[in-house]
Each structure stands twice: as C-alpha cells, then as structure tokens.
Amino acid sequence: MKSVLAASTALMVAAPAFAEPAAEVLHWWTSGSEAKSIAVLQEEFKENGGTWTDMPVAGGGGDAAMTALRARVLSGNAPTAVQLKGPAIQEWYEETGLADISAVAEENGWADVLPDAIADHMKCEGKWCAAPVNVHRVNWIWGNKQILDEQGIEMPTTWDEFNAAAETLKEAGITPLAHGGQAWQDATVFETVVLGLGGPEFYKAALIDLDPEALKSDRMKEVFDEMRILRGYVDDNFSGRDWNLATAMVMNGEAAFQIMGDWAKGEFLAADKVPGTDFVCAPTPGDGYLYNVDSFAFFEVDGQDKQDGQALLAKLIMGPNFQKVFNLNKGSIPARTDVALDDFDDCAKASYDDMQADSADGSLLPSYAHGMALRGAQAGAITDVVTAHFNSDMSSEDAVQQLADAVAASM
Ligand code: GAL
Numbered sequence: 001m002k003s004v005l006a007a008s009t010a011l012m013v014a015a016p017a018f019a020e021p022a023a024e025v026l027h028w029w030t031s032g033s034e035a036k037s038i039a040v041l042q043e044e045f046k047e048n049g050g051t052w053t054d055m056p057v058a059g060g061g062g063d064a065a066m067t068a069l070r071a072r073v074l075s076g077n078a079p080t081a082v083q084l085k086g087p088a089i090q091e092w093y094e095e096t097g098l099a100d101i102s103a104v105a106e107e108n109g110w111a112d113v114l115p116d117a118i119a120d121h122m123k124c125e126g127k128w129c130a131a132p133v134n135v136h137r138v139n140w141i142w143g144n145k146q147i148l149d150e151q152g153i154e155m156p157t158t159w160d161e162f163n164a165a166a167e168t169l170k171e172a173g174i175t176p177l178a179h180g181g182q183a184w185q186d187a188t189v190f191e192t193v194v195l196g197l198g199g200p201e202f203y204k205a206a207l208i209d210l211d212p213e214a215l216k217s218d219r220m221k222e223v224f225d226e227m228r229i230l231r232g233y234v235d236d237n238f239s240g241r242d243w244n245l246a247t248a249m250v251m252n253g254e255a256a257f258q259i260m261g262d263w264a265k266g267e268f269l270a271a272d273k274v275p276g277t278d279f280v281c282a283p284t285p286g287d288g289y290l291y292n293v294d295s296f297a298f299f300e301v302d303g304q305d306k307q308d309g310q311a312l313l314a315k316l317i318m319g320p321n322f323q324k325v326f327n328l329n330k331g332s333i334p335a336r337t338d339v340a341l342d343d344f345d346d347c348a349k350a351s352y353d354d355m356q357a358d359s360a361d362g363s364l365l366p367s368y369a370h371g372m373a374l375r376g377a378q379a380g381a382i383t384d385v386v387t388a389h390f391n392s393d394m395s396s397e398d399a400v401q402q403l404a405d406a407v408a409a410s411m
Contacts, residue, residue, distance in 0.1 A: 021045075023309035024053040025296075026072070027083035028065035031244040033266030037330040044316045050309055055079055060243045061184030061370065078299035080306045081313050084130060085295045086121060086372040092297065093124035099298035099307070102128045104314045113318075113336045117364070118293055121372070130297040131317040134332035137351045138261040138290040138367040139192040142247070142268070143280045147174060147256045155282035159196055159226055162257075162285060166233045169256050176233035178255035180241035183387040187369035189259045190386045193226050196286030200363035203288065207368040210378060210411075215404040224389055224396035231390055239391075250279065259284060261292055261370070265347055266331030281347035289358040292370035293335060381410035 023045065029038040035056075042052050057065035065083065072078055073096060084092065092098060105111070105128035111119060114132065122130040141162075143155055151172055156162035166176035179185060195203045198219050205214035214220065235255070238246075247267040249255040258264060268279050275281060283289075296317055298310040316322055323334035324343070333341065333348050333355075341349055358364040366372035368379055385406050389399040 019303075019305040019308070021048070021050040021309035021312045022053070022303075022305040023050060023081050023313050024055055024079045025081045025083075025313070026055040026057065026065060026069055026079040028057050028059055028062040029083070030056050030058040031060070031242070031263075031267065033244075033270040033329055033331065034263065036270060037266065037326050040322060040326045040329065041313075041316060044319070044322055045309075045313060048312055048316065050312055051305075060180075060182065061188075063184060073299070078301065080301050080309055081296050081298050083294065084297040085293060086366065086370070087375050088371055089121065089130045089295070089297050090124055091375060092299075093129055097300050098124060098129040099300050099310055100127045100129065101131065101298060101310065101314045104128075104311050105131075105318075108315060108318060110318055113338050115337060115359070117291075117359070118335055121293060122295060130295040131314045132293050132295040132335035133317055133323070134294050134327050134330060134335055135351075135355065136261045136263060136292040136294065136330075136332040136370075137283075137355070138188060138292050138370060139195060139284040139286075139288070140260065140262055140264070140347075141282050141284050142250055142258045142260065142264050143282070144250050144253055144256050145276075145278055145280050147253060148280065151256075153256070155280055156285055157282075158285045159193065163226075163229055165256075170233070175235045175249070175255040176257060177230060178246040178249035178258040179230075179234040179238045180243050180246045181234075181239040181391065182241070182243075183383050184369060185243055185246075185260075186387045186390045187383040188261065188367075189230060190223070190227060190390075191290060191367060191369045192259055192284040192286075193223050193230075194220075195288045195290060195365070196284050197223055197226060199286065200288040200365060203290075203365055207382070208366065208373050210374075210407050212404050212408065215407060216400045220400045220403065221396040224399040227386070227390055228396070261367075262331040262347065262351065264331065265345075266329060269331065269345070270329070275345045275347050281350070283354065287358075288363040288365055289354050290365055290367040291355070292367045292372055294332070377410045378407060381406040 045052050057068045118132050122128055151168055153165045156165050169176040205211040244267050246258050247264045250258045273279050320339055323336050323339050327334050333352050368374050385403045
C-alpha cells in the first residue's frame with residue numbers, strides 16, 4: 001500500500017511536466033481552401049500530442065480577426081497563438097510584448113532557410129517573435145480560360161490592354177471583373193494599379209515612404225482614373241461580396257477576371273480546377289512583386305501547457321513538410337527556401353522565379369493592402385480614401401488631396 005501511495009504521489013508531482021501542449025489559435029482562414037490549409041497545422045499539432053482550440057474569425061484579409069484580437073487582449077485574455085503579420089507584429093510587441101521564440105528558431109536553424117527580408121519581419125528587437133508560413137504574391141490576375149479563348153483575349157500586360165479586353169467582354173455581355181466590395185479588396189486592386197502604372201519606385205515612394213509629393217502626384221491621379229474605369233467593370237452586386245465568392249464567379253464562368261492574391265488559386269485548386277486548362281494566372285500589368293507573408297505570433301501567457309503549445313506550434317509551422325503541404329493547399333509558396341517545388345503548379349513556380357528576380361533588382365515590395373508595408377494607422381488612412389473613392393463619384397483630384405491629407409493626419 002505504502003509503495004502504491006508513494007508512486008501515485010510521485011506521479012502527481014511529476015504531472016505538470018507531462019501536461020499536453022495546448023494552444024488556442026486565432027486566425028481568419030475560413031474559406032474552403034483556407035480551412036483546408038490550417039487543418040494541416042491542426043492535424044500535425046494533434047499528432048504531436050497537442051490540444052488545439054480553434055478560434056476562427058471569418059472575414060478575408062483579417063480585419064474582423066484583428067478586432068477580435070484587440071478585444072481579447074483588452075480583456076486580459078490573449079489567445080496563445082495569433083495569425084499576425086507585417087509591422088503589426090512589432091506594434092503588438094511594443095504594446096503588450098510577445099513571447100520570445102528564439103530558442104525554437106535557433107534550434108531549428110531558421111536563419112539558414114529564410115530570406116533575410118522575411119526573417120526581418122519575424123523579429124522584435126533582434127529576437128524571433130513570429131513564425132512565417134508562406135509567401136503569397138498579391139499582384140495577380142486570374143482569368144477564366146474558356147471565356148478568354150472564346151473572346152480571343154490574351155492575358156493583359158498593360159492596363160490599357162486590360163481595359164480593352166474588359167470592353168470586349170462587356171460587349172459580349174460578360175462581367176469583366178469579379179470583385180468583392182470590401183475595403184481590403186478595393187485596397188488590393190488599388191495597390192496593383194499603383195505598382196503597375198507607377199512602377200516599383202513610385203510604389204515605394206507612395207505606399208512605403210508615404211512621400212506627400214507621390215501621394216498627390218499626377219501619377220496617383222492616373223491611378224484613381226484607372227480605379228474609376230475598373231469600377232465600371234464590376235457587376236451590380238459587388239458590394240460586400242467575399243473574395244472567395246468573387247473567385248467562384250471566375251470559376252463558374254460568371255466573370256472573366258479577378259485581381260487577387262494567390263490565395264484565390266487555393267480556391268481554384270480546392271475545386272479541382274487546373275491552371276492553364278481551366279484558369280490562367282498572370283501578374284497584374286507592370287513590373288514588380290508585391291509580397292504578403294502570413295505568420296503566427298504568440299502572446300506571453302502563463303501555464304507550461306500553453307508555453308509548450310507555443311513552442312510546438314512554432315516548430316511545426318516552420319517544418320519542411322508542413323510548409324509544403326500547407327502551401328500546396330493555400331496557393332502560396334513556402335517561406336523556407338529549401339522546400340522543393342516539384343509538386344507545385346506553374347503559377348507557384350512562376351511566383352518563386354519572379355520573387356528571386358525581383359528581389360535581385362529591388363522590385364520585391366511589401367503589400368500595403370495586406371499589412372506588410374505600413375503600420376495600421378497609415379494603412380487604414382489610405383484604404384479609407386481608396387474605398388470612399390471607389391464607392392462614390394469622387395474625382396481623382398479630390399482623391400489624391402484626401403489621400404495626402406489622410407496620411408498626414410495619421411502620422
Ligand atoms: C490575406 C492573407 C491570406 C488570405 C487572404 C484572404 O491577408 O494573407 O492568407 O487568405 O487574406 O483571407
């Protein structure tokens with residue numbers, strides 16, 4: 001009896017060390033392909049003994065998820081892991097602190113397999129504070145192959161060509177552009193036009209350096225002129241539509257094109273559509289590559305189980321197998337440079353090649369619309385003007401003035 005008691009006491013004392021890793025994960029991956037992608041992480045976490053509590057907050061682009069995050073943090077109950085990216089990582093670090101995951105990063109050699117630009121986004125005062133899952137390219141146009149073939153349309157390489165193709169489609173009674181009227185989707189289209197019409201230098205001056213001259217320039221007026229033209233190519237029901245429903249319109253032949261990051265490709269692939277056969281991908285007209293890196297950060301939490309959960313998640317996220325399978329589903333390419341792309345489709349391979357080339361000549365640029373380039377206040381100020389212009393008859397002159405004013409007020 002005595003020995004049994006002694007043994008069970010020993011077990012009780014030892015118990016905390018065997019606590020299962022646990023994580024509550026806040027994310028916004030709720031479309032078909034997004035859910036399929038995050039499920040890969042959930043599965044791996046469970047296979048490694050973890051208990052996963054899912055906290056999905058629907059809403060493409062993550063605005064609703066970030067609102068939910070703020071509410072949780074304010075109530076003193078931060079989730080253990082959060083989909084967080086770009087400068088928001090450092091903003092949260094400054095505001096509340098974030099867990100230091102440097103031990104995991106160093107043990108697993110992250111510095112050797114991540115491009116410097118990506119690694120920099122994952123650090124807070126030199127320490128690793130986030131783990132990257134992928135690289136999405138934002139500036140893509142997706143086209144319905146059958147419609148384009150029937151109408152004799154090639155993927156446009158200039159915005160004039162895009163407009164000409166759209167006119168042809170309109171005359172044929174086909175909606176040229178599938179778009180969801182949500183602020184972040186308007187911003188997504190806008191930044192591709194800024195890059196396309198202005199070029200990488202202009203994009204950088206306007207949307208990264210926030211140079212008032214660039215914001216008010218004639219070039220920026222041309223960008224708003226093009227946004228007004230694009231507004232004429234969307235269907236009547238575009239307001240509020242989710243991005244994946246816009247993708248479905250292209251898939252189902254209800255519209256010819258969508259301008260959207262390659263998470264749209266995830267939706268095509270999840271529906272068994274084949275690139276080059278059912279749909280086509282091409283960069284939006286112009287030079288340059290707008291990148292959007294998804295990542296997870298970890299708040300400082302009490303409890304060994306949660307801290308173990310954070311370490312396990314960080315390790316799995318950067319695991320070579322996860323980076324491959326996740327990104328095959330998600331439409332993106334791995335953040336790790338040592339994952340073979342043999343099983344990836346041609347759009348992904350093109351994305352990788354362009355990323356290398358554009359990185360070499362300085363035209364690999366962070367997406368403002370997806371929270372990679374600017375802090376929240378500045379990005380929000382720009383998006384408010386872009387969406388107000390898109391949804392009214394505001395002139396391009398007024399738009400650039402408002403843009404410059406709003407950015408100045410946000411500083
Ligand atoms: C982006 C995010 C992508 C994506 C998209 C739509 O901001 O980086 O992973 O799925 O929103 O929700």
